[in-house]
Amino acid sequence: MxxxxxxxxxxxxxxEIGAVALVxxxxxxxxxRFGFTAIPxxxxxxxxxxxxxxxxxxxxxxxxxVVAEIGVLLLLLTLxxxxxxxxxxxxxxxxxxxxxxxxxxxxxxGFVAGVLLGWSVAAAVLLGGVTWVSSSGIIAKVLSDLDRLxxxxxxxxxxxxVIEDLAMAVFLPIASALVAGRALGATAGTIxxxxxxxxTIIGLAFRFGDRLSALLDRGGDEALLLSVFGLTLVVxxxxxxxxxxxxxxxxxxxxxxxxxVQTRAGTLxxxxxxxxxxxxxxxxxxxxxxxxxxxxxxPAALLTIVGVAAKIATGWFAxxxxxxxxxxxxRAGATLVxxxxxxxxxxxxxxxxxxxxxxxxxxxxxxxxTALVGPLAARYSSAFVHVRGHHRGFDDRGDVAGVELDDRxxxx
Amino acid sequence: xxxxxxxxxxxxxxxxxxxxAAGERVAVLTHRTGRRELxxxxxxxxDTCRTVLHLSSDDTVALSELLAASQVSETVRTAQRLEGVxxxxxxxxxxxxxxxxxxxxxxxxxxTGVSVVAVIRADSTIPAPGPQTTLEPGDIAVAxxxxxxxxxxxxxxxx
Numbered sequence: 001m002x003x004x005x006x007x008x009x010x011x012x013x014x015x016e017i018g019a020v021a022l023v024x025x026x027x028x029x030x031x032x033r034f035g036f037t038a039i040p041x042x043x044x045x046x047x048x049x050x051x052x053x054x055x056x057x058x059x060x061x062x063x064x065x066v067v068a069e070i071g072v073l074l075l076l077l078t079l080x081x082x083x084x085x086x087x088x089x090x091x092x093x094x095x096x097x098x099x100x101x102x103x104x105x106x107x108x109x110g111f112v113a114g115v116l117l118g119w120s121v122a123a124a125v126l127l128g129g130v131t132w133v134s135s136s137g138i139i140a141k142v143l144s145d146l147d148r149l150x151x152x153x154x155x156x157x158x159x160x161x162v163i164e165d166l167a168m169a170v171f172l173p174i175a176s177a178l179v180a181g182r183a184l185g186a187t188a189g190t191i192x193x194x195x196x197x198x199x200t201i202i203g204l205a206f207r208f209g210d211r212l213s214a215l216l217d218r219g220g221d222e223a224l225l226l227s228v229f230g231l232t233l234v235v236x237x238x239x240x241x242x243x244x245x246x247x248x249x250x251x252x253x254x255x256x257x258x259x260x261v262q263t264r265a266g267t268l269x270x271x272x273x274x275x276x277x278x279x280x281x282x283x284x285x286x287x288x289x290x291x292x293x294x295x296x297x298x299p300a301a302l303l304t305i306v307g308v309a310a311k312i313a314t315g316w317f318a319x320x321x322x323x324x325x326x327x328x329x330x331r332a333g334a335t336l337v338x339x340x341x342x343x344x345x346x347x348x349x350x351x352x353x354x355x356x357x358x359x360x361x362x363x364x365x366x367x368x369x370t371a372l373v374g375p376l377a378a379r380y381s382s383a384f385v386h387v388r389g390h391h392r393g394f395d396d397r398g399d400v401a402g403v404e405l406d407d408r409x410x411x412x
Numbered sequence: 413x414x415x416x417x418x419x420x421x422x423x424x425x426x427x428x429x430x431x432x433a434a435g436e437r438v439a440v441l442t443h444r445t446g447r448r449e450l451x452x453x454x455x456x457x458x459d460t461c462r463t464v465l466h467l468s469s470d471d472t473v474a475l476s477e478l479l480a481a482s483q484v485s486e487t488v489r490t491a492q493r494l495e496g497v498x499x500x501x502x503x504x505x506x507x508x509x510x511x512x513x514x515x516x517x518x519x520x521x522x523x524t525g526v527s528v529v530a531v532i533r534a535d536s537t538i539p540a541p542g543p544q545t546t547l548e549p550g551d552i553a554v555a556x557x558x559x560x561x562x563x564x565x566x567x568x569x570x571x
Binding site: 082083086087088090091136140147148149150151152153154155158159161162263324325327328331 | 420423427439444459464
């Protein structure tokens with residue numbers, strides 16, 4: 001049995017996995033209590049049970065690795081399920097300038113940091129990806145917890161998240177090809193094939209998504225759960241075969257589903273995703289030696305400062321384009337600060353690289369800091385602008401070029 | 413009717429908003445799950461919400477019932493203004509002799525002088541039902557007439 005391969009004893013495996021799950025349960029409760037995501041805590045837990053940690057596990061790494069990979073697929077599947085094709089089209093039509101600003105402002109710090117640390121190009125590109133993408137999971141939760149879904153800057157934030165996720169459909173295959181580390185020509189070829197595959201799947205999803213959704217919707221919950229799970233793994237696996245990342249295959253499956261089946265599948269898959277994704281986060285830091293993490297804390301902290309500033313600038317830019325006044329622009333920026341699941345997914349692509357361990361450690365530290373700072377910044381930003389607003393009055397409304405404002409500061 | 417603006421909220425749902433006659437900005441946020449939020453914008457910072465009301469699907473139905481000037485509440489208002497006119501809600505039980513019969517069969521107006529002005533069935537309302545409308549068990553008949561007439565109608569519904 002694969003579970004017991006390392007220890008020769010299934011009982012040990014059960015006890016160990018069960019104990020880790022119970023620890024994660026406590027962490028999830030603590031996180032929920034304080035209103036932030038459990039991801040940073042899962043990462044910390046992984047350090048304790050991993051190589052060089054306090055309580056190293058005996059369980060077969062192969063087994064955990066497969067479970068963790070399924071976690072990534074399910075994370076991406078649910079991300080794809082969040083959006084409908086219409087929302088994507090709308091996002092692309094209105095949000096492209098913001099998306100470009102976001103990519104440039106937030107990819108650059110990570111990439112430059114990677115180069116400065118003397119890493120390979122592939123590792124630096126991955127670190128750029130880590131600093132680029134905001135966590136839609138954390139942000140959606142923060143917006144809803146702070147009752148900001150009705151706010152005027154919110155559509156700008158959500159549209160940016162859509163664009164980022166779509167950008168990942170292009171970025172991940174490119175990153176995977178770079179990681180494979182072939183000669184320049186071969187890499188270019190792989191990238192071209194990968195992008196063609198992505199374009200084909202997106203085309204098929206847009207075209208036949210409705211029919212697929214109608215077909216799946218006919219079955220009961222059990223059948224639907226199994227078919228969505230199976231479809232995700234099959235498409236993910238095939239994508240991986242074609243050297244597109246499996247994660248993108250799963251994301252596109254999520255995109256293809258629409259209508260009632262989209263909501264149903266989302267509800268059914270969510271508990272499964274939480275379980276597998278928790279394993280993924282633990283496994284990720286499992287591979288990081290805590291003694292090496294210490295060296296990465298300074299770069300991660302510096303990168304956090306730059307990364308926070310870059311996201312605030314992005315939010316300011318996005319909200320200003322939407323005709324939102326200054327307090328709202330600050331709120332939008334602060335809300336976007338949190339990085340999370342996607343950054344870890346990107347960093348995990350590089351485990352096999354020469355600088356993979358360092359990349360993992362910096363990424364873990366960066367996600368740890370931003371995931372904690374982000375929700376606080378979002379909450380605090382409102383107090384900050386309120387105090388300032390009180391002193392200075394709200395008379396200095398937005399100065400958006402071409403947008404005339406009425407006496408209440410609303411664009412006419 | 414004020415202009416209603418629609419905004420897509422990717423991954424969340426859709427938002428509709430308008431300005432009230434008094435100048436308040438109001439938005440209704442419909443989540444994919446059917447849950448709704450009613451938001452009122454802040455006058456000082458019109459980009460944020462001053463109040464957000466979280467409504468379950470049931471709450472939404474209740475609130476829209478109250479807000480919509482439906483046939484029933486209109487009748488209630490008129491009836492309350494007229495002296496000597498009363499209004500009553502009568503439930504049709506399974507055992508009721510009127511269950512399964514039409515309003516015409518019961519000849520309620522002839523017998524009691526009371527008019528059945530609406531029938532509430534499950535979540536929908538049948539306004540101004542005709543004589544051919546059948547009363548089904550579980551229906552609630554809204555009747556307007558004199559207090560004495562309503563008393564007699566009660567007897568017809570129950571005996």
